Amino acid sequence: MIRYILLLMLPLVLFGAKIETFKVKSGQTYLTFLEEQRLPTKKLYYDLDNDDQILTQEIRAGVHYQISKDSNGSIEQILLPLNDEVQIHIYRSKDDYSFEIIPIICIEKTEACSVDVTNSPHYDIYKSTGSTKLATIFVSAFQNSLNFKRDLRRGDKIVMIYDQKYRLGKEFSMPTLKAAMVEMGKKKHFIYLNDDENYYNEDGHKVEGFLLASPVRGARISSHFSKRRFHPVLKRWKAHLGVDYAARSGTPIRAAGSGKINYADWMGSYGKLVKISHDDGYETRYAHLKSIKVSRGKRVKKGDIIGYVGSTGRSTGPHLHFELRKNGVAINPLKVVQVTTKKLTGKDRTAFLKLKENYDDSIDLYLKNNTRFIKVPEHENQCYFFSKEFCS
Ligand SMILES: [Zn+2]
Known part of the structure; x- marks a missing residue:
């Protein structure tokens, strides 16, 4: 009964059909998924070319997928994400099912948050936004240039502007940090994502973390x-x-x-x-x-x-x-090493300073606003399309 109610609440009407959302279970493979849904494994797996068969192995536990069914309860379409970029699309045409790999539709929003430091940046960002991903990208952006443990005080401020992707209303994939500011004892430190995809500080110096914490993860x-x-x-x-x-x-x-x-x-x-x-x-x-x-x-x-x-x-x-x-x-490899990095000059520098100015205006605005956490969509980009009729 409870399950029935949940399913009634979940359906979204997207392309005229009822769509239910599920999660990929741990240990589930594409083949067991097909068997569970009573879909033809020959047509939808064994007949696929080698590349597509290999791609289906990327199916991951915990990922949300959608099934749309007609009024008789039989499957019309399935969208099953494989990674941040592509998904499996299974669809019925007449009485047969077809398989294709298509880009994922998502919406990207530019958002910002402003956080007061009470404990540590990681803790405070997580507490304000509920996102460990945001906390992680902020801390790693500054980890080679600033010493938070030593220099950060209660009452210092953090502002970050980032892009977040959404898929069917849910946060999806890692956010991209666009600009960030941390105020430590009245001194402000900045980082900006430039058009060349590298991060630069307020002087136009490239910021690059030199060493990884460990060349063997988790060892x-x-x-x-x-x-x-x-x-x-x-x-x-x-x-x-x-x-x-x-x-x-x-x-x-x-x-x-x-x-x-x-x-x-x-x-x-x-x-x-x-x-x-x-x-x-x-x-x-x-x-x-x-x-x-x-x-x-x-x-x-x-x-x-x-x-x-x-x-x-x-x-x-x-x-x-x-x-x-x-x-x-x-x-000692465990010592933090600073490497002198490239500094922007000429045309590149002029372009960077313009980009910086825009971000600085936004950062000032978020800083002045005394709300502890602001999440302001500035613009929305529909970033992937696969077929017109799905983009209403
Ligand atoms: Zn050794």
């Missing part, structure tokens, strides 16, 4: 950096010029910063080794790899997978040995 540090460490087995002083991350063999290893691969091969006790050279004479090294995914001379972006955890060379078990060097000298 435990099993050995820290030390210029002299008394080796418990060898009974002698020995330097450990890097950080060890314990992880299962085959765990992906990511570039700690953007740069150029200058070594990707076996090197003595390092085993299979990747070296990346970065700006300002910095170099990172990744040792004992099971396999290497990049080749010498290639450019990588921060976060790109460069190889997999292994135990090659002088190693007693699977782990990543990670080093950071500046002009050849090993330094």
